[in-house]
Amino acid sequence: xxxxxxxxxxxxxxxEFLCNADESLLDVLRDRLGLTGAKEGCGTGDCGACSVMxxxxxVCSCLVLGVETQGAEVETIExxxxxxxxHPLQRVFIEEAALQCGICTPGILIAxxxxxxxxxxxxxxxxxxWLAGNLCRCTGYDKIIKAxxxxxxxxxxx
Amino acid sequence: MxxxxxxxxxxxxxxxxxxxxxxxxxxxxxxAYGADITAPGMLHGRILRSPHAHARIKSIDVxxxxxxxxxxxxxxxxxxxxxxxxxxxDIAINCLARDKVFYDGHAVAAxxxxxxxxxxxxxxxxxxxYEILPHVTDVxxxxxxxxxxxxxxxxxxxxxxxxxxxxxxxxAFGHGDVDAGFAKADxxxxxxxKTAATHQGYIEPQACLATLGSDGRGEVWCCTQGQYMVRANxxxxxxIEESQxxxxxxxxxxxxxxxxxxxxxxxxxxxxxxxGKPVKMVMTRDxxxxxxxxxxxxxxxxxxGMTNDGxxxxxxxxxxxxxxxxxxxxxxxxxxxxxxxxDLEAVETxxxxxxTNRPKEIPYRAPGAPTSIYAVESxxxxxxxxxxxxxxxxxxxxxxxxxxxxxxxxxxxxIGLVATLEAAKAHPxxxxxxxxxxxxxxxxxxxxxxxxxxCVSLNINxxxxxGVVEGNPDIGGSRASISMMxxxxxxxxxxxxRTVIADTSALGFNDIxxxxxxxxxxxxxxxxxxxxxxxxMCRRAAKIWGIDEDAVxxxxxxxxxAGPNAGTHPPMTLAEIAAVAGNTGGPIAGxxxxxxxxxxxxxxxxxxxxxxxxxxxxxxxxxYTVFQDAGKAVHPDYVEGQMQGGAVQGIGxxxxxxxxxxxxxxxxxxxxxxxxxxxxxxxxxxxxVILEIPxxxxxYGVRGVGETPIVPPLAAISNAVSRAAGVRMCELPMSPPxxxxxxxx
Numbered sequence: 001x002x003x004x005x006x007x008x009x010x011x012x013x014x015x016e017f018l019c020n021a022d023e024s025l026l027d028v029l030r031d032r033l034g035l036t037g038a039k040e041g042c043g044t045g046d047c048g049a050c051s052v053m054x055x056x057x058x059v060c061s062c063l064v065l066g067v068e069t070q071g072a073e074v075e076t077i078e079x080x081x082x083x084x085x086x087h088p089l090q091r092v093f094i095e096e097a098a099l100q101c102g103i104c105t106p107g108i109l110i111a112x113x114x115x116x117x118x119x120x121x122x123x124x125x126x127x128x129x130w131l132a133g134n135l136c137r138c139t140g141y142d143k144i145i146k147a148x149x150x151x152x153x154x155x156x157x158x
Numbered sequence: 159m160x161x162x163x164x165x166x167x168x169x170x171x172x173x174x175x176x177x178x179x180x181x182x183x184x185x186x187x188x189x190a191y192g193a194d195i196t197a198p199g200m201l202h203g204r205i206l207r208s209p210h211a212h213a214r215i216k217s218i219d220v221x222x223x224x225x226x227x228x229x230x231x232x233x234x235x236x237x238x239x240x241x242x243x244x245x246x247x248d249i250a251i252n253c254l255a256r257d258k259v260f261y262d263g264h265a266v267a268a269x270x271x272x273x274x275x276x277x278x279x280x281x282x283x284x285x286x287x288y289e290i291l292p293h294v295t296d297v298x299x300x301x302x303x304x305x306x307x308x309x310x311x312x313x314x315x316x317x318x319x320x321x322x323x324x325x326x327x328x329x330a331f332g333h334g335d336v337d338a339g340f341a342k343a344d345x346x347x348x349x350x351x352k353t354a355a356t357h358q359g360y361i362e363p364q365a366c367l368a369t370l371g372s373d374g375r376g377e378v379w380c381c382t383q384g385q386y387m388v389r390a391n392x393x394x395x396x397x398i399e400e401s402q403x404x405x406x407x408x409x410x411x412x413x414x415x416x417x418x419x420x421x422x423x424x425x426x427x428x429x430x431x432x433x434g435k436p437v438k439m440v441m442t443r444d445x446x447x448x449x450x451x452x453x454x455x456x457x458x459x460x461x462x463g464m465t466n467d468g469x470x471x472x473x474x475x476x477x478x479x480x481x482x483x484x485x486x487x488x489x490x491x492x493x494x495x496x497x498x499x500x501d502l503e504a505v506e507t508x509x510x511x512x513x514t515n516r517p518k519e520i521p522y523r524a525p526g527a528p529t530s531i532y533a534v535e536s537x538x539x540x541x542x543x544x545x546x547x548x549x550x551x552x553x554x555x556x557x558x559x560x561x562x563x564x565x566x567x568x569x570x571x572x573i574g575l576v577a578t579l580e581a582a583k584a585h586p587x588x589x590x591x592x593x594x595x596x597x598x599x600x601x602x603x604x605x606x607x608x609x610x611x612x613c614v615s616l617n618i619n620x621x622x623x624x625g626v627v628e629g630n631p632d633i634g635g636s637r638a639s640i641s642m643m644x645x646x647x648x649x650x651x652x653x654x655x656r657t658v659i660a661d662t663s664a665l666g667f668n669d670i671x672x673x674x675x676x677x678x679x680x681x682x683x684x685x686x687x688x689x690x691x692x693x694x695m696c697r698r699a700a701k702i703w704g705i706d707e708d709a710v711x712x713x714x715x716x717x718x719x720a721g722p723n724a725g726t727h728p729p730m731t732l733a734e735i736a737a738v739a740g741n742t743g744g745p746i747a748g749x750x751x752x753x754x755x756x757x758x759x760x761x762x763x764x765x766x767x768x769x770x771x772x773x774x775x776x777x778x779x780x781x782y783t784v785f786q787d788a789g790k791a792v793h794p795d796y797v798e799g800q801m802q803g804g805a806v807q808g809i810g811x812x813x814x815x816x817x818x819x820x821x822x823x824x825x826x827x828x829x830x831x832x833x834x835x836x837x838x839x840x841x842x843x844x845x846x847v848i849l850e851i852p853x854x855x856x857x858y859g860v861r862g863v864g865e866t867p868i869v870p871p872l873a874a875i876s877n878a879v880s881r882a883a884g885v886r887m888c889e890l891p892m893s894p895p896x897x898x899x900x901x902x903x
Contacts, residue, residue: 020275027274036194037187039411041361042443046830049361077187086185094181097795100634100803102184103191103362103411125839132839135830137359137412138634139799140806141838 008069010035011079019066025059026050028066029076037077037106041135048134051107052076058114060133077106080113088158089113089151098147100138108134112148120156124149171646172858175795178638179656180409189409192365192381193440200367201230201270203429203439204277205422206284207449208259208266211293211515211823212306215257215266215286222283223269228276231433232284234267238428239397246394248484252518253395253424259288260308260483261515262824263448265421270429270437293515293823297457297480300324300514308483308513324513326485329493331566334504339472343463347540351533353872353890354816355455355480358522359807359835362411363441364450368426371434374398376427381410383417383631384670389662395424396431406661407631414807415521416451418670447828451520452817454479454488456529460496464541468552472504473497473565477530480512481519487511488519491606492526494566495869496534499553499575499602499761501562515823521672523804524605524865528811528872532890535601535873540886549600549877550583553763557602574787574851575602575761581847582763587783596769596780597882603762603869607862608673609754609855612680613666616644616687618695618746622733624648626657626687628680629668634864635796636676642792643681643858647688649715650732666751674862677792678853679754685857691748695735698742703727756855760862762786764805764870768878775898777813777879783845789853789861801867802844808871810836816891 003018010033019028024043029035029052038061041047045060052061053075080087089109092098099105108131115122115130122130127148128141136144183189220232235254241247255264267284271277292306299305300322307323314327340346362381370376376398382388385405393400410417422439430437441450457478463471475496479489493509507530519525542549557579562570582588582600592598617625626644630636641655648655669675692712699717700707709724710717716729739746767781784801791797814834818826827833852859872890880886885900 022275030193031196031274035187036190039191039362040193040440041363041411042830044443044829044831047361047443077185081186086182090182090185093185094177097175097178097635097793097799099181099184100796100799101360101362101410101412102180102189103360105184106187109185124843128838128841132837135361135835135837137361137414137807137835138803140802140804140836140844141841142802142844143795143799145838145843 004067006067006070008072008074010074011076021067023066024062025064025066025069026061029061035076035078039103039106048111049104049107051110051134053110053114058111077110080109087113088154092147092151096143096147096150098139098143104134104136108136108144116152116155120152122152169646171642171652172790172792173794175793176638176642176652178635179641180637191362191409191411195367195379196438197367197369197436200436200438201272201433202274202277203268203270203426203437204281205265205268205425206281207445208255208262208264210259210288210290211262211295212291213259213288214291215255215259216289217287218267219285220267223280226276226280226283228272229269229280230272230435231270231429232267233425233428233432237432238395238424241394243394246391249391249420250395253421261517263517265425265449268425268429270433295514295516295819295823297455297478297512297514300480300512301478308515312485312513325510326513327489327511329490329509330507331493332506333563336472336474336504336506339504340463342471344466345541345545346461346463347537348459348461349537349888351458351460351536351888353456353529353532355452355516356522356811356815357447357452357833358414358416360412360414360416363443363446364422365440366423366426367436367438368423368430369436370427370431372431375402378403378405378423378427379408380423381408381417383410383413383633383672385662386629386667387418387670388420388423391420392424392427396427404661404663407659410631410633413633414523415525415672418672419451419520421450443830444828447833448825449517452517453522453525454481454519454529458530458533460533460537462537462541464545466545468545468547468555470500470502470556473502475507475530475534477507477509478512479509479526480514480516482516483513484518485511486519488521488526492530495527495604496530497565498604499558500556500565501558502565505565507565523807523868527605528808528869531603531869532872532876536876536888539599539877550579550588553602554579570759572851572854573759573761574849577849577851578761578763578785578787581785581849582765585783585847587765587781592767595772595882596767597878598765598767599874599876599878599881600763600765601870601873601877603764603866605674605760605865605869607678607757607760608675609679609757610669610675611753612668612683613751614680614683614687615665615747615749616684616691618691618732618736620736620739622654622736624650624655626655626684627660627665628657629660629665630671630676630680631659633671634800635793636680639677639792639796640680640684643684644688647685648692648732674864675757678757678856678860678862681792681860682754682856683750683752686750687748689748690750691746694746694748695732698735698739698746699730701742758789758853758855758861760787760866762866762870764874766874766878768875768882770879770882770897772901775894775901777892777897779809779842781842783847784867785847785849786863786866787849787851787861788863789856790850790859791848792860794848797848797863798846800864801846804867805844805871806836806841808868809875812872812875812890812892814891814893
């Protein structure tokens, strides 16, 4: 199969890659670019572990083709911290023990960040519905919701 | 052990909420899980699976697959050894079938190729000629004498003659004269229950990277709950020596018991041996659901007699569990746990394991206990309803306590059930008002907790820091908890300690991360290893001071003279002793090896309010509170996290999750869309109340906490729904169609 050249921007860096026409963005990120922060939990868009931002929207990268990112802006978990300074959501997730195994954490952080960009002061219910596409099997979501709210409050005060 | 000491002890580190050592890696995407590493020249493996529930394999033709460009190896069951040991042999034929396939999803052959897509293409070119055999997937149907035999000749001697060949074991527990007890009852209720098989539902599918040479030397990187278990299974299945196989456990993306066995590692090693290259294998979600361990499915009869004032006079249970297509011991834990919360004069529990054409059961959090306790707690609740008694008062009246002869044999030591029930009774949740279509339910829960084989090495570094090496994958924050206990014992700050998980070549054998054993047993071994290091540091100080080593004590992270007779030496801190260790006898370390017992059983009580929708049969969880005895909560955040996570898994089991098989014996919902685990919007806050009734078997009083919280939700929710709907529910999950049918007759 002939590979297709793609030019895109990932976490602010101009990136070029070759991929097959049927290759998912998730596979491109993980297998071709070494960005393994996005995880494959299902490959069918049901678990959200592979969530990334594509042109400002949260998507399941397992449901996007690599070739669709031509000219696009992609943000992954690897781009969330600013050097050694964690994003408030990342820091508060550690402080509030909002992760156990951590496999869903990158996807949840990506989704939570996009929520707070749109709605800096969500209700608990709004957080719960926004994150309903991100499965977590360890925490029961309780500490995740609290961490998002704590980070949101910090970000509003900043 | 030193319960007297621990009761007086004021903790400095234990009980605080420190940050986790793997936190930054996990929030930045750096943490390396099973599927996150690669090796130069590696191939991608993929498995062909049976589409049939039960079939004889007449032939497998791999020639077309092997010819496909990019395919470097093809293996079938013939490439694995069949070990003499029955348990290992079952693992071997479950990794790659031999003569027969036992369930939809059973692995039949595997390929390794230069790309994922070639591997996917190649397995489609493998031709398997199947002779389809009759199948059975329901536990009660499988128990009928004329049921299709899943396997033959697997019954243990304790199974009476004339039963279905699928019945592999019988177990029985109890004491007292049950018939006499029932004769004393004012009210007897007998009910039958069924529960569906559910899956652990870890978000990370099984994944590994394996390499094996023709000389029998190899390495495996994989997500597992036990690297030593993977080593033993792979060595047995491949006919190689354990010493030559190094297994490294990756970060693990959830397990809940589901990663206590091997499915792909032996296959990847066989492919690597054949191809001469490293082989990476990652399961799809479909494979995870069809071929890795769901829990048991169950059918149960429970009979309980009670006096008008709420005293249980006798209890009997008959449990039929199916652990899939192989013999299985989960029934024993289910039968032992069933009545553990009660102080009973007469009790009898009989359990049967029955084979069905389903995947091999793998433990799921408190294996066996949630279902049997669901059935028991449902009948207790119905008795309370019928007799007009308060369900918490009835539990308190009949609660097991210190000195109770448990229903499964042992006499209980210090246990926290009464304190936990009293905490529930005192909580405002218990008396909060309920609205229309709402109901409140509660249930007790129990888990044995394990100890087991454990090795820990603790190294005092020359800069005054401490390294702990342990051998149990960290599944819920245990590296933090272990570091905390080392810091506590040594008297150094938490930040000075780093705990790492050893590979199989770096530390002696450790049992798997299971049975809620790690914080208890690895913690105990860590404390003992720290004590050994302290003894050595006191010796070094004695040497420097020129006094007898018995005249040196360890206080607040430093050696001090024991009293005025020992002379007036200023304290020597751990860092000061470590800095000169080279001059006083060499590096300082402590280690401890133990088969730990004294784990200390754990009890919990869950309270839940539900609202049922009479038009749709849908259930909403309105309020949920978990009460649990943790012995000593080393890191309260992680204890709460276990309590919340277990409760939510139980909510899924009670309301939604089930393995659905069609008439053809195929799994119909092998994906997260149709196998629906709870999502954030399904749930309210999960409130937690930690009780601390110290476990006499641990230096700090620690009990395992991970498993108990999945036990009570099934009955607590069923009791709440039954009260809200006005109809007693006896089958799980209480999915909307099932509840609607029960409500509308």
